[in-house]
Amino acid sequence: MPDNALLQMFKLADLKKSDIFCHLGCGQGKAVELAAKKFGVKKALGIEIDEKTAAVARRKVARLKNAEIVTGDILNANLSDVTVVLFWFSDPAVVDAVVKKFRKELKSSARVITIWSPPGLMLPQIVDFPFFVCKKPFKYATSVRQQIKAIYGNKCIDFTAAWMLAERYIDALGVVPGEYRRFVNILQSMVIWINAWNMGVTCEDGVPPPVNAYLGILREFFSIDMKDLFTREPKEESMTPLVPPADDKMGCCE
Known part of the structure; x- marks a missing residue:
């Protein structure tokens, strides 16, 4: 995670010196270090289950009196004093378990920063895609469609x-070299659309021609077959292969 993305998230959550910050699954501790040094929080805590990775993070913040790295399972972390949490997991089981911890342990007005989507069916108070801030007491959508409409204004x-x-996700993270940007945009947009299709929240009834075209390009020229990502069967007539002419094999990604 680049510094500029972390800075954007921390500013979005209004991280202050009086805050106790916690990064669940802190990796090598960059967010913990930045919260402690740049924002001067009261305490910056990182939880990391992998001992070797935690050791790297611990060395990174060794000279900071207001920073600490703990090796352990995030589900066993004590969040009772935490006022700002950074949480970025996609496993539904982990997300559900952590959301229960948030409801039980976090103080009122505590803020939860997430990337890509709010945790579970939470409705965020602040949105600057791909970053979200949810504030306790949390509000919830009754369905994914309702959550999407609340966030993006369209159901x-x-x-x-x-x-x-x-495109916004790639720009916000800023880690994709320019020559690969087009390819990553194609790949990421296909993942987004297919996930939306599987959840039944696409605007289209079938696979639209642009999606079909890019799926064909990824399959034919990059050996990336995404058909197994479809858990909800598309209409057969909407999946006709659509591939660019042979003399334009790399035109999509120049």
Whole structure:
């Protein structure tokens, strides 16, 4: 995670010197270090289950009196004093368990920063895609469609929205070299659209021509077959292979 993305998230959450910050799954501790040094928080805590990775993070913050790295399972972390949490996991079981901890342990007004989507069906108070801030007491949507509408102002996601969200995600993280940007945009937008399709929240009834085209390009020229990502069967007639001419094999990603 680059510093500029972390800075953007911390400013979005209004991280202050009086805050106790915790990064669940802190990796090598960059967020913990930045919260402690740049924002001067009262305490910056990182929880990391992998001992070797935690050791790297511990060395990184060794000279900071207001920073600490703990080796352990995030589900066993004590969050009772924490006022700002950074949490970025996609496993539904882990997300559900951590959301229960948030409800039980976090103080009122505590803020939860997430990337890509709010945790579970939470409704965020602040949105600057791909970053979200949810504040306790938490509010919840009753369905994914309701959550999408509350966040984006539309109850469904079409190909154009998937492409633009992928673009914003790439720009926000800023880690994709320019020569690969187009390819990553194609790949990420396909992941977004397919996930939306599987959840039944795409605006299209079938696979639209642009999605079909890019799936064909990824399959034919990059050996990336994404058909197994479809857990909800598309209409057969909407999955006709659509591949660019042979003399334009690399035109999509120049």
